[in-house]
Every structure is written in structure tokens, then in C-alpha cells.
Amino acid sequence: MKRNATAVWNGTGKEGTGHLTTQSTTLDKTQYSFLSRFAEGVGTNPEELVAAAHAGCFTMKLTFVLNEAGFTPDELTTRCDITLDNGAITLSELNVTGKIPGITAEKFQECAENAKENCPISKLYNCEKKLTAALA
Structure with a gap:
């Protein structure tokens, strides 16, 4: 894709x-x-868009992780704060709250950590970067 x-x-x-x-x-x-x-x-702005991408990707991944563990969230709400410092993004901070019937706080934390580590946007922060540059 x-x-x-x-x-x-x-x-x-x-x-x-x-x-x-x-x-x-x-x-x-x-x-x-x-x-x-x-x-x-x-x-x-780019940082706002990165924040939206990370919040959206993480939340969807967390839903899949929860589903695999036998839970269906009624609602997940994630805020992502991006820190731009000295010309570099230095932090992407996810803050998630969930309404999930039957889950313990420990299991929710475990699932959230899994999603944080494994959503594609989290993985993006360590990806290869390619560039093609040409004058028109």
C-alpha cells in the first residue's frame, strides 16, 4: 500500500x-x-499532522490489540502531543483513555504498550528516509 x-x-x-x-x-x-x-x-502545520497521524494510528492499533485479547472498546480517546525543540521532533507523547468492558487496568496498560511499540507511525520514527531531488 x-x-x-x-x-x-x-x-x-x-x-x-x-x-x-x-x-x-x-x-x-x-x-x-x-x-x-x-x-x-x-x-x-507538519507537527499537528504528525500528532494526528500518531494518535489515529495508535488508537486503531490498540483496538486491534484489544480485540485479539478478547475485548471490544466502547470508546478510546487518544491525544498526541508533539514536541519540536531546536528544529527536531524530540517527543511524541500519547495519552489514551478507554471505556472497555471487563478489562483490568493492568491488561489495558499491557495492550496500550503493545500498540505504542507496534503501530506503523511509532515504527516510522526509526525508518529509512529516501529522497529524490530535481530542478523543474
């Missing part, structure tokens, strides 16, 4: 603007800028 997204940027890093479009067009020329990334401007 392959998925894609496209970023377009015009202008300088600080005064310019850009937009993001995903293959599904859920994001369709969604604005991002210096202000939306480093201040309180309108639009999204």
Missing part, C-alpha cells in the same frame, strides 16, 4: 504561504504558513 500527500510553498520561509493536499483530498489545498506553525496563524 502507498499513500501520498503534496506540499506546495510560495515565497520566503517566514512570509511565504503553502498548502497541503492529501491523496484522499481530505486535505485539499489546506493552508499552512510560518504563523500556523510557530505562532497562532490560521491553517495546519
Whole structure:
């Protein structure tokens, strides 16, 4: 399976603007800028998107882990906080709460740890990076 997204940027890093479009067009020329990334401007930013990806991936993986252990959650809610420090993402912090009939706190913790280690976005943080660069 392959998925894609496209970023377009015009202008300088600080005064310019850009937009993001995903293959599904859920994001369709969604604005991002210096202000939306480093201040309180309108639009999204890469760190917010990474946080959404990690929260969504982890939560879905946790559901599968719970199902394999014989549990079906009524609800899982995950918040992911991404820390950007000195030009690098230094932390992805997941905070999950669940309503799961019949599960113990210990079993929930075990399942959550499994999902944290094994969801594809968690694994992404250690992946190979490839690049192709060309001038138009």
C-alpha cells in the first residue's frame, strides 16, 4: 500500500504561504504558513499532522490489540502531543483513555504498550528516509 500527500510553498520561509493536499483530498489545498506553525496563524502545520497521524494510528492499533485479547472498546480517546525543540521532533507523547468492558487496568496498560511499540507511525520514527531531488 502507498499513500501520498503534496506540499506546495510560495515565497520566503517566514512570509511565504503553502498548502497541503492529501491523496484522499481530505486535505485539499489546506493552508499552512510560518504563523500556523510557530505562532497562532490560521491553517495546519507538519507537527499537528504528525500528532494526528500518531494518535489515529495508535488508537486503531490498540483496538486491534484489544480485540485479539478478547475485548471490544466502547470508546478510546487518544491525544498526541508533539514536541519540536531546536528544529527536531524530540517527543511524541500519547495519552489514551478507554471505556472497555471487563478489562483490568493492568491488561489495558499491557495492550496500550503493545500498540505504542507496534503501530506503523511509532515504527516510522526509526525508518529509512529516501529522497529524490530535481530542478523543474
